[in-house]
Every structure is written in structure tokens, then in C-alpha cells.
Ligand SMILES: Nc1ncnc2c1ncn2[C@@H]1O[C@H](COP(=O)(O)OP(=O)(O)OP(=O)(O)O)[C@@H](O)[C@H]1O
């Protein structure tokens with residue numbers, strides 16, 4: 001077991017009110033798996049990921065990586081954010097080598113690492129471009145390369161393709177599968193899109209609407225590349241869709 005969540009809850013308390021965003025989540029993530037967390041909008045997905053990434057402290061419960069309890073940000077966990085998080089004044093290369101640079105990795109070595117991941121995400125030739133000069137899909141590729149350059153054990157992606165047009169989104173789904181197979185790192189991928197979840201995941205953890213609770217866990221046995229109109233795919237799609245809280 002790579003990552004273990006036990007009764008993880010988050011309540012935001014104001015002067016007079018308390019708001020439960022995540023409620024008693026138990027989750028086991030296996031080493032090397034592609035786990036998708038699927039939940040409706042504003043159900044508490046980002047709050048959950050922020051706790052795993054150490055950006056928010058759980059109100060209750062514990063999060064363990066390889067048996068060690070996590071408190072605060074950890075280099076073993078890499079994050080690709082939902083909102084664009086590239087440094088706009090830095091080039092593609094400088095964005096990707098930022099983490100290793102902060103960690104004190106010497107220039108030659110960090111350049112080599114950054115170049116490896118720039119190549120891996122298909123951005124060879126764009127090292128000197130600035131974020132405003134590249135497309136949305138390319139920006140997400142930079143975000144992925146940047147996360148990998150820190151050599152994390154688990155990669156968390158928070159609705160990374162939500163802002164992309166449909167065609168780019170499909171090609172990025174294939175890209176992330178290709179990168180996952182090449183790098184063999186555990187991936188935790190969040191989405192609100194059932195087809196995306198079914199196309200990508202080894203397993204899908206379905207969350208309820210706010211507060212986020214685990215509603216059901218689906219084991220997706222379908223072979224890859226997955227055929228989105230195959231009988232097995234459509235059947236699972238219907239089962240999950242019947243079970244998902246889409247009402248506001
Ligand atoms: N720092 C905070 N203080 C108070 N409430 C918060 C805070 N962060 C998030 N929330 C609330 O928690 C709920 C869940 O938010 P969250 O961003 O996790 O949703 P989400 O599932 O990621 O939504 P989306 O699909 O739109 O990204 C929302 O109602 C949000 O307003």
C-alpha cells in the first residue's frame with residue numbers, strides 16, 4: 001500500500017458557522033496504480049487533494065505514505081494544479097527546473113532532468129518559450145513535466161484537462177497514460193467527468209456531493225486503450241452515472 005487515508009475530514013470554521021467539506025474518507029492507494037477520484041463540482045475534491053499534498057491540515061484523521069504519517073508538504077508528493085500555476089515570467093525550461101533548483105540541485109544536473117521531462121511531455125523545442133506563448137494544452141504539459149522533475153513518488157493531478165477544448169482533452173488523456181506507463185509512478189487523478197474517469201483509471205473512487213464521502217469504488221477491468229463506445233464501457237458509464245449526485 002502506497003498511500004493510506006484514514007477517517008480524513010475537513011471542516012472550515014467561521015466565527016459562527018462550521019462547513020464540512022470532506023467527511024471521514026478512508027482510502028488505500030496501491031503502488032503504481034492510476035487511481036481516479038470522481039466527484040461532482042464543488043464536492044470537496046480540491047480540499048481532499050490539498051490535504052494529501054499537505055497544503056491543508058485535516059481537521060481529523062490521518063494520511064500515511066509508506067507507513068509514515070504526512071504533515072505538511074512533502075517532496076514525495078507532486079501536484080499538477082487545477083488552475084494555471086506556471087510562473088509567467090519564467091520560460092518552459094525555468095518552470096520545469098524550478099523545483100530541483102529550489103532543492104539545491106546543481107545546474108547541469110537539473111537541466112538534464114528538466115530536459116528529460118520536457119522531451120517526455122512532447123515539448124522539445126519550446127524550452128525558451130514563455131507561458132503566454134504556448135497553448136493551454138502545452139501549459140498543462142509543462143505542469144506535468146514540472147511535477148515529474150521533482151521526482152515524486154505520487155503524482156496528483158487536479159482536473160488538469162478541465163479547461164481544454166474537447167479534442168485537446170482527448171489527446172492529453174492519451175498523453176498522460178503514455179507518461180504513466182513510461183514513468184511507473186502512482187497517479188491520483190481528479191475529474192468530474194465520467195468518461196474521462198473510465199478512460200483513464202485502474203479504479204475509480206466515486207465521491208458524494210459536499211461533504212465529500214466515498215460513495216463507491218469501481219474496479220475497471222477494461223483493457224487499454226479503452227473503447228468509449230464498447231459495451232463494457234457504456235455499461236459502467238451508466239452504473240456510475242446512476243450513482244453520481246449530479247443534482248445541485
Ligand atoms: N479555505 C476554505 N474556506 C472555506 N470553505 C472552503 C475553503 N476551500 C474550499 N471551501 C469550500 O469547500 C467546498 C469544496 O470545495 P472544493 O474546491 O474542494 O470543490 P471541488 O470538488 O474541487 O470543486 P470543482 O470541481 O469546482 O473544482 C466548496 O463549497 C468550497 O467553497
Ligand SMILES: [Mg+2]
Nearest residue numbers: 045046082158
Ligand atoms: Mg477543484
